[in-house]
Amino acid sequence: MTDSELIHGILGRDRQAFQYLVDKYQKQVVKTAYYFTGNMEDAEDLSQDIFLEIIDSAASFRHSAALSTWIYRITVNRSLNQVKRNKRREIFQRMGQMFTGSDGGKVSGFTATDQGMPHEQTENRMLLRKAVGGLPENQRIAFVLNKYEELSYKEISEVMNLSLSSVESLIHRARLNLQKQLLVHFPEYQKK
């Protein structure tokens, strides 16, 4: 099924088209959402809303870009909004803890997927998430799409609506920022 056939099916509320859409793109959507939120539960909930948005706004899809590019764009926007919501919730939780003196229980960035791993690996994973999460928004999007989703610079430029040179620059700056933040935590660096 081509992109335009799929969009045509979605607009016609064809259940087979929905099934095809979900089968083809669920992995892309849920994994991208996970890379941004760092939490699989959030990513799975988010992916349901993302598919509803894809279906509701299928009429506004311009065939100038690939469908996967458009889906990436929706996924990234939704995921970043979720991250902002989580940050706000965390601030309120901390304020609540300050007043009640209780421990909220949930440590940011630590999820069920980390359990059963060696402590050091879990710690390094959290450091990496924190460092990636601390990047400026555009650098984070470009870095995640390039490094985790393995998109080419051209694909990233289409997702982000930027020029190729801007994407190159964003990724380069993201890498330098990550190096600065991460290298001090790694033993190889400390040996120096």
Place this chain on the structure above:
Amino acid sequence: MNTDCKFIRDNLFDIQDNLLPEAGMARSREHLAGCPGCASMLSSISSVNELIEEEKKVSFNPFLGTRILLKIDAHNAVNGHRGMPQFPRLLRPLMAAALIILAVLTGFFAGKQGSSIRRQTSGPDLNIMKSELFISELNDEDKTIELYK
């Protein structure tokens, strides 16, 4: 830190991923062989890359697709997409404004109609009606009296 060290440290990810042009890769290989500091940094970056590879292996709920499809079905059932007209996003505020104007105009005309009815049923007209009723009752009484005579 000499210029070669700076070059290596500015391009650690690219060196690790073998993305530099051949001349740059040759320059970095040569430098790394003689600079343990840069070599250890490159090794750290390789640890970061391993972590990223681990992150990519994350698995998700195998029934997620079914959950998404159920949610789509529920969404379509609630919104009744098949029968309901779909207004483009730009038209929605216009539709809302038109509905508000319609409601105000309906209220205005209904109020005007009500006041004209009130005017008809009040004032001298009502007094005339009352007096006519009173006279007709008097006439009926006269008839009754005549019957008993």
